[in-house]
Structures are given as structure tokens and as C-alpha cells.
Amino acid sequence: MTAVLLPDGRGQRVVAATSFVHSFGTGLFVAAGALFFTRIVGLPASQVAAGLFAAAMTGLVAGVYVGRMADRWGPKRVQIGVALCGTVVNTGLLLVDTFWTYLLVSLLSGAVIAASWSTLAPLVRGFGGPTPAVFRGYLRSVGNLAIALGTVAAGFAIQADTRAAFLTVMICRSLTYLVSGLILLWLPPLTLEGAPEGAGGADRGWAALRDRTYLTLTGINAVMSLHFTIPTFLLPLWIVEHTSAPRWTISAALVLNTIMVVVLQVHISRNVADVPSAGRAMRWAGAALWVGMLLMALAEGVPPWFGALLLAAGVIAYTLGEIWHSAASAEYSFGLAPPHAQGQYAGVFGLGHGLGEGVSPAVMSALPLALGLPGWLVLATLLLVAGLACHPLLTRVSRTATRPAG
Structure with a gap:
């Protein structure tokens, strides 16, 4: 600590x-x-x-x-x-x-x-x-x-x-x-980059809005950001309306999620130190989110104690995916942005993240809460595909950046 x-x-x-x-x-x-x-x-x-x-x-x-x-x-x-x-x-x-x-x-x-x-x-x-x-x-x-x-x-x-x-x-x-x-x-x-703060050396154009690769990754991250409302919005409603698990499971899930993030985020972030490793982490994030969401979905229609165990396992897998996603997105959002235009790029990246979180409650309501297991699978697969799509794109960007001139 x-x-x-x-x-x-x-x-x-x-x-x-x-x-x-x-x-x-x-x-x-x-x-x-x-x-x-x-x-x-x-x-x-x-x-x-x-x-x-x-x-x-x-x-x-x-x-x-x-x-x-x-x-x-x-x-x-x-x-x-x-x-x-x-x-x-x-x-x-x-x-x-x-x-x-x-x-x-x-x-x-x-x-x-x-x-x-x-x-x-x-x-x-x-x-x-x-x-x-x-x-x-x-x-x-x-x-x-x-x-x-x-x-x-x-x-x-x-x-x-x-x-x-x-x-x-x-x-x-x-x-x-x-x-x-x-x-x-x-x-x-x-x-x-050798320029003192406030020296006016920043790019005066909208470079971030012309960077197609960065915009593509921002869009993919917007899709991945749908999952951030799962612990606070989807899971409480799912537990109360669709499972027989005890109500205290809601608080337990939030506490478990918070403790895992506090304890593991720094350690996992140390292993995501460049753009290629960020691509691998996004791949792991998509897979972990898929497993976690499937386990949460399977908590419907089972005895209370078994439902609570499935939800706990699902929260553990989900939180690992959340941590991998946060570490990876932080790495490439910084690593692909010019230092002198970091604020501008961060604003654009935050635009995608905000859109994802903004529409997330509606997506959660239309898929898992309305359709049950099929809705969970559609949403989980969408996040898995988004995580997998980041890896080849980030690998290509990394190879281009390190390719020698001439």
C-alpha cells in the first residue's frame, strides 16, 4: 500500500x-x-x-x-x-x-x-x-x-x-x-520536449483530429468503455431482478472490484510499458471481460449460494479485464500522442471514452437486462472483438514508428 x-x-x-x-x-x-x-x-x-x-x-x-x-x-x-x-x-x-x-x-x-x-x-x-x-x-x-x-x-x-x-x-x-x-x-x-511550461510551443492546429490511427483507436476504446458501468449500473439491477443471490452481493461485488483495482493496477501497469505490450494487454482485456460477463450471466436461475459464487468469479475476471484495459489504453493514449499536444490528444481520447460511458446504460438495458443470456453474449463478444482488434493495429503502428529511415 x-x-x-x-x-x-x-x-x-x-x-x-x-x-x-x-x-x-x-x-x-x-x-x-x-x-x-x-x-x-x-x-x-x-x-x-x-x-x-x-x-x-x-x-x-x-x-x-x-x-x-x-x-x-x-x-x-x-x-x-x-x-x-x-x-x-x-x-x-x-x-x-x-x-x-x-x-x-x-x-x-x-x-x-x-x-x-x-x-x-x-x-x-x-x-x-x-x-x-x-x-x-x-x-x-x-x-x-x-x-x-x-x-x-x-x-x-x-x-x-x-x-x-x-x-x-x-x-x-x-x-x-x-x-x-x-x-x-x-x-x-x-x-x-525542451519547451518550458507555457512557452506556447504546442501545436496550434487540431493534429489529433487529423490523426486517423489515433481516431480509430479512440473509437475502439469507446466500444471497450461500455463495460465501465457494469459494476455500478448493470450488475446491481441484474442481481436484484434476474438472480436469487442475496442483496448483499451487490455491495460485496463493488468492494471486491475496488480492492482489486487498488492492489493490482500499479503492478499490472508496470508490465504494459510500450505500445506493443498495450496491444497484448487489450487482447487479454477483451478475453477477461468476455469470461467475466459470461459468469455473471450464468448466475440467473441457479440456487442463491451458487449464484453468489458465479457472480464473485465473474467480478474477479471482469476486474482483471478492466485493469488490463485501463493500463493498455493509458499507455497508447500517451505513447501515440506528441508530448507537446498531450492535452489536445487527451481531450479527443476522452471524447471517445465519454461517448462509450454515456451510451452504456442504454446498451446495458437493451441487451443484458432485456434479453438475458443472449444479450450478455452479444455485449461480451463485442468487447472481445474490440480488444482483439487493437492488437494488430497497435503492432502495425509500433513497427512503423521503429522502422529505420530509407
């Missing part, structure tokens, strides 16, 4: 600290946000869902533009600016009293969330050393732990179920943005 929580070097530790604080705030909001809007503000669940969808769509566009700003003006100063904007925007949640004010704040919040990712990517690239994907593994482990702690903290407000308790959670969420920005003031100067 010490290796996970304390990466090497001042720069990495500062970035890890700001990521931890930001992720803790995310855990607070994910656990209590929807209940705050429905129980305290009094909005219907359908309006809350509409606002969250609008926020996600706004974030898809904002991430690309703010990523380009980070390339031109320096990721440190832009990330601090984004954190300050997040403080103001999330404080605005306290003033929401109608659907329209909620929608406005949601749109701004969606832009801030996406901007946080696209400005973090250049910092990961700059301070990650020769293997930024390994550092990204650190951040993912730290982030998952922080989200879990934030969720636990929000649980006290949920249990109290009072206006004061929920308002306290929202205020703490705003403060996490402020603190994460202040932490970045200790970040040492960042240099990419």
Missing part, C-alpha cells in the same frame, strides 16, 4: 495528492448527489437524469478545447484554473431550486469534470518519467481508494437524511476542488 500511495519524486506525489483530494470529492458527489437533488431540492428523478446526461455531453466538447488550452498555456496553470472554476460551480449547487438552475449548474459542472481529465493528462505525461502509464496506474489506484472513502463519508449524510447533512456534503465537494488546486502550487516546473 505504501508503494501505491507514495510514488517517486516530488512532482508525482503532488499530482497524486491533488488526484486523491479530487477523487474523494467525486466519491462524495457520486454517492449523495442524486439524493440531494431529489430529496432536498425536490426535483423528479427524470429531471436529475436529464441534467446528468446534458452535463456529460457538454463535457465531451469542453475536454477537447480545454486540453488544447493546457498545451498552449501550460497544464499546471490551466488545471489550477479548472479547480477554481470547479469550486465556484459546485458552490452554485447550493443555490439550485428549479430544474433550469439545476440544468445550468450541471452543464458547467460537466465542462469542469471533463476539463479536469484533459488537463491532468499532460501532467501525467510530464511527471510520469519514461513510463507514464505506470504513473497513471498509481493515480487510478489512489483515485479508487479516495472514491471509496468519499462514498463512505457521504454515507453518514445519507443515513442522517437531513438538509444540513446533504448541504455539508455539497460544501465539502466544493472544498475538494479548492484544495486540489492549491496543492498544485507546490508542483515543480514542467518541461516537455
